[in-house]
Amino acid sequence: MRFVLVLLALLLSPALAQAQVPFLPGTATETASDSNADASIDDLIRIIENDASRAALIERLKQVEGDPAGAPTAEPAMADLSIVRQVAEYTQAAAEGASATIRSLGAVFLDLQAGIIGTDSASLAAFMEIVGPVLLAAGGLFGSYLLLRMLAHMLSRRMATGLETAGWLRRAGAALLAVLMDLSTVLLAWGIGYVVALNFAGQVPGRMGINQSLLLNAFLVVEITKLAARAVLAPRLSALRLLPVNDDNAAYWFFWLSRIISLIGYTFLFIAPLLAGNLSTAIAAAVKVLVMATAATIAVIIIMQNRDDVRHWLGGRAKQRDDGLGHFLVLLGRYWHVVAIAYLTALLVVWFANPEEALPFMLSATLQSLIAVIVGVVIVSFIARFVSTGLNLPGDIKERLPLLEVRLKAFVPTVMQVVRWVVIIGVLVAIAQAWALFDFAGWISTEEGQGVAGSVISAALIILVCLALYIAVSSWVEFRLNPNFGTVPTSREKTLLGLFRNAFTIALVVFGVMLALGQIGVNIAPLLAGAGVIGLAIGFGAQKLVQDIITGIFIQFENVMNEGDVVEAAGKTGVVEKLTIRSVTIRDLSGTVHLIPFSSVDQVSNMVRGFSFHVAELGVAYNSDIVAVKQAMFDAFDRLMQSEHKDHILDNLEMHGVTAFGDSAITVRARIKTVPGEQWSTGRAYNECIKTVFEERGIEIPYPHVTYVQGGEARASGRVLLPSTDETGPNEG
DSSP, X not given: OHHHHHHHHHHTOGXXXXXXXXXXXXXXXXXXXXXXXXXHHHHHHHHHHSHHHHHHHHHHHHHHHHOGGGSOOOOOOOOOOOHHHHHHHHHHHHHHHHHHHHHHHHHHHHHHHHXXXXXXXXXXXHHHHHHHHHHHHHHHHHHHHHHHHHHHHHHHHHHTTTOTTSOHHHHHHHHHHHHHHHHHHHHHHHHHHHHXXXXXXXXXXXXXXXXXXXXXXXXXXXXXXXXXXXHHXXXXXXXXXOSSOOHHHHHHHHHHHHHHHHHHHHIIIIXXXXXXXXXXXXXXXXXXXXXXXXXXXXXXXXXXXXXXHHHXXXXXXXXXOOSHHHHHHHHHHHHHHHHHHHHHHHHHHHHHHOTTTHHHHHHHHHHHHHHHHHHHHHHHHHHHHHHHHHTOOOHHHHHHOTTHHHHHHHHHHHHHHHHHHHHHHHHHHHHHHHTTSOOHHHHHTSHHHHHHHHHHHHHHHHHHHHHHXXXXXXXXXXXXXXXXXXXXXXXXXXXXXXXXHHHHHHHHHHHHHHHHHHHTTOOOHHHHHHHHHHHHHHHHHOHHHHHXXXXXXXXXXXXXXXXTOXXXXXXXXXXXXXXXXXXXXXXXTTSOEEEEEGGGOSOEEESSSSOEEEEEEEEEOTTSOHHHHHHHHHHHHHHHHTSGGGGGBOSOOEEEEEEEEOSSOEEEXXXXXXXXXXXXXXXXXXXXXXXHHHHHHTOOOOOOOOOOOOHHHHHHHTOOEEOOOXXXXXXXX
């Protein structure tokens, strides 16, 4: 409150009354000026009427026109362009402007003093005679409006019953109907006021004074403005309020807005013209100053009361984002009240200094800036909601292109960031245009402005087209690789489509960036030449990279391996997870991922190409019947064909017979032909069947073993036991 009182004291300080006395109509100064002007006109008439004096005047004018150099001229001074001179001129202009402002403020109070002193008792008596009819018209106007407002409020309350849980469209319709009822009360009271002024407030029935008309028109403008605020806030009917504002805040803001609107509106539209036309313009100007100072003081009080609430609200909004805008909101929350008070003070000082030109410009620029900010916020919010809603693709598209929605949503943060910055730049340009800081409309109409705008738009369109092409090609590859639709892609198609997508993405990025830079005026010829030099340097300095790429190209042409194949390359065996033009990624049996550049690959062993074999090599004892062993292997194969692995077997058991004589076993080999990649599971199942059949038929599968006998026991029995790896047990010696 101390700050508010100090501000009010500064605004209403009588010390400014020491400024220069302004020119007032009807004073001695005005009379002297009029007399001098009349004398000069009479002298000019006498010169023109006298022939000799007229000829002398014409001759003098011809000499001045024919010999302009004869007139005394001053030598042109050398222009001083130093920084000291420029600073001095700037400070001189600033001091003169401040002095003019102070004189204007002092003149206002001098007007008040002169007006009050110069007003005689007769003028006051005449003014009081005028006030009577105005008060009568005001009684009829405001009395009827009060009754109509009570009736309209009762109807609106009854209409709002049960709308708290209604839909948004129904609430909007009810709010519109309430606004129309309020508007009808204003218009009807305005009409009743005219009826009263014409028939009861005038000296002659059917005629009214200008003062009653001023009151009625001021009422219409002020009450319609308050109606707009009431329609937005709906302080008494929360069911009709479309903004997310609670009852206390709505009542608070409408209370202060309505008071400020009434104070300023009725003063400038009715009271000030009434005083200026019937008493004195000085008194009218003083009343305006007092009202504007009061309105500014009320605004400062409102700002100080809501300082913490606005800071907390901006802080909550800033916590939702961690970018430059969030930091700006935090900074704005700390100092917004200082900026608002400084703006109000500047607005008041500008109005004091030049109310005819500066104040309308400042108010217009402020209104345009607010509209630009509101439009920017609405555009960003609408685009964000539209994008987030439009990204929920239908079910059939999700089934065909499961990654399309994910890919689109991945672009949303970047796209929204770009859109947000574009809107911010547009809002800043609109604000600069409103405050005459930058004539964007004039610049864009020039050839240079149109060229720059066309270049930027062309570059943006190129980037958008590149993004659309990337999404289209990636979606097509995804659809082609989807096994649920169309033909099932082969391993080679998976590999080639993946390589095509990578190559297309790189080429699209390079060409898109080059074309966009070319559109905004960047000379891309040096970039292309530099890229060629860099490529040549890479070719000489990165021989391994070149070898990787060349080897990878031939591997792809020869179709040695594809994604999903089980291969052995560079001593690593596993499944090919990723295949690029430079390297192959293999995951082995233990889950370890190996990235192998093609320059280190001497040979590639593909274990799943065409078909596969499970080779069963079994060791049996030397005393086993080989025919029985073979039959047991065939019987185990028959059991395997009765299991779920029969669909993986392409041919009958291929018996190779005895292939080797070992130290303790005879090796019998057979082979099973399977589909690619199923030889391992089929072999494991066949081994289980072999183990079961051999146990049933008593076929021994020998294995090395050692029998150990204590040395003392061996000497007591007279025997020496030697260790042996034969299946018959230890040898006796």
